[in-house]
Amino acid sequence: MSWITQASTVSLESLPPESATAKAEKDVYGQILKSTALVGGSSVINIAIGIVRMKAMAMLLGPAGFGLAGLYGSIANLTQNIAGMGCQQQRCAPDR
Secondary structure, rough: HHHHHHHHHOOOHOOOOOHHHHHHHHHHHHHHHHHHHHHHHHHHHHHHHHHHHHHHHHHHHHHHHHHHHHHHHHHHHHHHHHOOOEEEHHHOHHHH
């Protein structure tokens, strides 16, 4: 049992350089995986909330009211495109 506790308390300084590098790379890949899961999970939650919100709006407003809300949204998007001269912020921004 004592060799198990000794092996679990090995620090990076006592490991050979290739083992320390492998451990560091494993930690980096683990962090990348966690970050990707967090961003992907939040995107899924955002889409689910959007679907529920649209369903609630459709039920509350009815067909005619939901159609008018869609038209108002289209008019707002058209106004933004005209004001921005067709450029979206990411595509037409100058390089810094």
